[in-house]
Amino acid sequence: MTNSLIGQAFKNAKNEKRTALLTYTVAGDNTKKKSLEILKSISKYADICELGFPHNTPIADGGQIQTSAYRAIKNGIKINDVFSITSKFKKFKKNKPIILMGYYNMIFQYGNDKFIDKCKKSKVDGLIVVDLPYPENKTFASRCKKKGINFIQLVSPTTSKKRLKQIIKDSHDMVYYISMLSTTGGKLKESPKRILEKYYKIKALNKSKNVVIGFGITEKTIKSLNKADGLVVGSAICRVITNSVNKRQNTVTNVTNIVRRLKKKMK
Amino acid sequence: MKLKKNIPLIDQHDKYGFWGGKFGGSFIPETLKKPVEDLTKEFQKLRKNKKFINKRNFYFKNYIGSPTSFVKLENLSKHLGGAQIWAKVVSEANGGAHKIYNATVHALICKAMGKKYIVGDTGAGYAGKMLSMAAKKFGLKCKIFMGAKDIKRQKPNCDAMKKNGAEIVPVYSGSQTLVDAVSECMRYWVSNCDNTHMAVGSTVGPNIFVKICGWSTSQISRELKVQIKKKFKKIPKKIKLINCVGGGSSAYGFWSEFIDYNKNQIELIGVEAGGPKKSKLHAAPLSRNAKIGILHGAASYVCQNQEGQIKETESISAGLDYPGVSPIHCFLKDTKRARYTYATDEDALNAYKMVTKFEKINPSLEPCHAFAEAIKIAPKLSRDTIIIVNSCGDAKKDRDILKQRLGKK
Ligand SMILES: Cc1ncc(COP(=O)(O)O)c(C=O)c1O
Secondary structure, eight states, X not given: OTTOXXXXXXXXXXXXXXXXXXXXXXXXXXXXXXXXXHHHHHTXXXXXXXXXXXXXXXXXXXXXXXXXXXXXXXXTOOHHHHHHHHHHHHHHOTTSOEEEEEOHHHHHHHOHHHHXXXXXXXXXXXXXXXXXXXXXXXXXXHHHHHTTOEEOEEEOXXXXXXXXXXXXXXXXXXXXXXXXXXXXXXXXXXXXXXXXXXXXXXXXXXXXXXXXXXXXXXXXXXXXGXXXXXXXXXXHHHHHHHHHHHTTOXXXXXXXXXXXXXXXXXX | OOOOSSSOGGGOBOTTSEETTTEEOOOOOHXXXXXXXXXXXHHHHHTTXXXXXXXXXXXXIXXXXXXXXXXEOHHHHHHHOSSEEEEEOGGGSTTSBXXXXXXXXXXXXHHHTTOOEEEEEESSSHHHHHHHHHHHHHTOEEEEEEEHHHHHHTHHHHHHHHXXXXXXXXXOSTTSSHHHHHHHHHHHHHHHTTTEEEEOSSSOSSHHHHHHHHHHHTHHHHHHHHHHHHHHSSOOSOEEEEEEOSSSHHHHHHHGGGTTSOTTTEEEEEEEXXXXXXXXXXXXXXXXXXXXXXXXXXXXXEOBOTTSOBOOOOOSOTTTOOSOOOHHHHHHHHXXXXXXXEEEHHHHHHHHHHHHHXXXXXXXXXXXXXHHHHHHHGGGSOTTOEEEEEOOBBGGGGHHHHHHHHOOO
């Protein structure tokens, strides 16, 4: 995809000789209003914002993101709210890429084409669908591409070499490498060195693809992985929201603080 | 959408794993692609392997105890008038329910793949109990995921799991029932798929798990076919096979040999959990016309809201208390080969009272849903109609609930 905001974000980071920071927060966590404020506030530091549309049966998420998702659903988030949060955010910062992330049933119930159209209208830049793997996602991915939306393929330590080649070949501007066998939010099971070794193997298949690493990245581990094109932090941020809610502190301030600290470690 | 003849239903899917082009599939995270593919290849290999088949048959006979008996319920039939009511007493199988077939096969596959750890989900506790038994028998370490609500209401089965050395992992998320147990079990597998085998407790989940489970429980109808021929000399003209449906493994196992028959000769009736009479909640996606959705890696009719959030369910029977259902039952519904209905908690309890009053069998709350339908339709049917109910579970596990709802028993 030429000139996508996602591609541009990676270029900008490279020009500044640093790794791109991708944040993940859940739409509606801890309220609809707050989640928009959080997005606006962290977009000062994040290169790309991932926004989860929460599902109540998330089979690949660990405790922290589950807690955020259930809280958001309980606070009344609906899929159309996710789109309106996105639109409002884009009016505030039109060049900051936003990626929606979630489970396929939500898209399926909305209607695949209707969902993609709505993404386009709301200026969504990319989509990650956790349980729609390759090659089953080919048709959906190409429909996204037609509308100028990046469909982001996931690869993991279990992805075979042959499969990896096909996925990279069919991928758009960004590929997401799952660092280890885990749900989101697990502790890093492998040394950063090992993770990066595997990462370079993926990069070697096509240098022009932006590959990010996610799962298990925290304030503690982020520095050791900052050789990648980009790093995704999700659970560590969701945990801050949970803690802030529990302590009746300001979620926006606390989340902004952690994202600022993360950003400092990207160089 | 059409059924094919002479091909097991579990094999009538397309290359992406869909039955009827839209039910099933494998909606899984990337990390599980490889383990699912490995398992698929292994199962394809094993089911063609004579030695493996012999091994399976050996354990089915000597460990599970095949065949389970096929008996006429004389007193109940006489009391109701109309059709003859028979039962296939699958609860005689080792452990007390049909879940032992799937558990045994999964343990054998796990061994064949050289894995030492096995994990599974459970609702009523039977799938968990059986997996813990099979794990013990074959020297595997076993972990069972179970909703906290179910741990409370199905204590006897939990005691059995612990006695067999399995670890029970309580699941506190969501409604704390089977749906949450399956989710948590899948999450565990995502994180441990390199050394751990996962067994799904019913004909649900990604395509391969539907197939393995259906392949295992189909033993029930292989036995039944022989038994029917022996009792009646040939297959009678009017048969109704009634089975409860949670995920649908017992129903598929009970029906698989008979799907090719004309439905006027052999009618297949699935009974889902209607929940408490006065409640809006139920666990009956087929008979109460839920929409197609994706749950636990497969597309099927699912109790869900407009947005695609999975709905809470409610049933007195922990084994049927699940918002989804097997894709193969969705296929049987849409092709109209099987008919699906539901029974309420109260219907099931009344059926339990009546069946145990007249007969010496002790069906658990799950098959009592099937008995409720049999009791309802039998009086209206002719004497040459043969109703057969799969009495697929023993009520020992329901001791506390029965005591509470029906008084001292
Ligand atoms: C005795 C019994 N019957 C039925 C079921 C429902 O499952 P399925 O529909 O897969 O047979 C269960 C599940 O736990 C069970 O224990």
